[in-house]
Amino acid sequence: RKEVEQDPGPFNVPEGATVAFNCTYSNSASQSFFWYRQDCRKEPKLLMSVYSSGNEDGRFTAQLNRASQYISLLIRDSKLSDSATYLCVVRYSSASKIIFGSGTRLSIRP
Amino acid sequence: DGGITQSPKYLFRKEGQNVTLSCEQNLNHDAMYWYRQDPGQGLRLIYYSQIVNDFQKGDIAEGYSVSREKKESFPLTVTSAQKNPTAFYLCASSIGDRGRYNEQFFGPGTRLTVL
Numbered sequence: 001r002k003e004v005e006q007d008p009g010p011f012n013v014p015e016g017a018t019v020a021f022n023c024t025y026s027n028s029a030s031q032s033f034f035w036y037r038q039d040c041r042k043e044p045k046l047l048m049s050v051y052s053s054g055n056e057d058g059r060f061t062a063q064l065n066r067a068s069q070y071i072s073l074l075i076r077d078s079k080l081s082d083s084a085t086y087l088c089v090v091r092y093s094s095a096s097k098i099i100f101g102s103g104t105r106l107s108i109r110p
Numbered sequence: 111d112g113g114i115t116q117s118p119k120y121l122f123r124k125e126g127q128n129v130t131l132s133c134e135q136n137l138n139h140d141a142m143y144w145y146r147q148d149p150g151q152g153l154r155l156i157y158y159s160q161i162v163n164d165f166q167k168g169d170i171a172e173g174y175s176v177s178r179e180k181k182e183s184f185p186l187t188v189t190s191a192q193k194n195p196t197a198f199y200l201c202a203s204s205i206g207d208r209g210r211y212n213e214q215f216f217g218p219g220t221r222l223t224v225l
Contacts, residue, residue, distance in 0.1 A: 046213050046214075102151055
């Protein structure tokens with residue numbers, strides 16, 4: 001079993017829809033959680049950190065469920081420009097132990 | 111502007127040659143990382159450095175070497191011992207353990223192709 005697992009997708013949704021992805025992690029010692037966005041053939045860019053109480057940034061909402069060991073990303077009112085691969089990232093207590101999920105592909109259609 | 115730069119953007123190498131990828135940051139970050147990404151896969155850690163003159167192997171260090179002589183610079187050498195070097199190489203930096211969340215910020219990447 002992978003340490004960090006994501007549904008690879010692709011998720012194909014119409015513009016304006018709400019879409020959500022989950023990411024599960026296997027190690028309960030995980031300390032910090034992030035969502036990154038990666039466009040085709042580009043570097044990953046930090047979308048948002050995931051706080052214990054959940055957090056929102058505009059149309060994006062991230063949640064953490066430590067009991068079930070997953071994080072989620074919700075995108076409301078999706079735009080064509082949201083089309084990308086979304087990477088889930090989990091960090092353990094040491095700076096070195098950072099695990100990237102393989103990503104979930106999202107495609108927004110007009 | 112603060113950021114991370116990598117060069118070159120595209121690199122072609124003949125089999126049996128060593129090649130060095132550059133990574134520079136002016137964010138005053140302590141920690142720097144090298145990752146490799148293959149098509150359709152996540153990032154895999156090659157080497158990381160939490161402080162100048164110190165670095166540690168990641169999950170796939172075989173066939174690679176690094177140095178960290180300056181805080182700003184963390185070059186990666188892909189040696190001829192690396193069996194499948196064709197990949198997208200990403201350098202990242204973070205504030206290190208001084209930061210609560212320790213987010214990583216990435217350079218634009220180098221796409222290496224072995225001919």
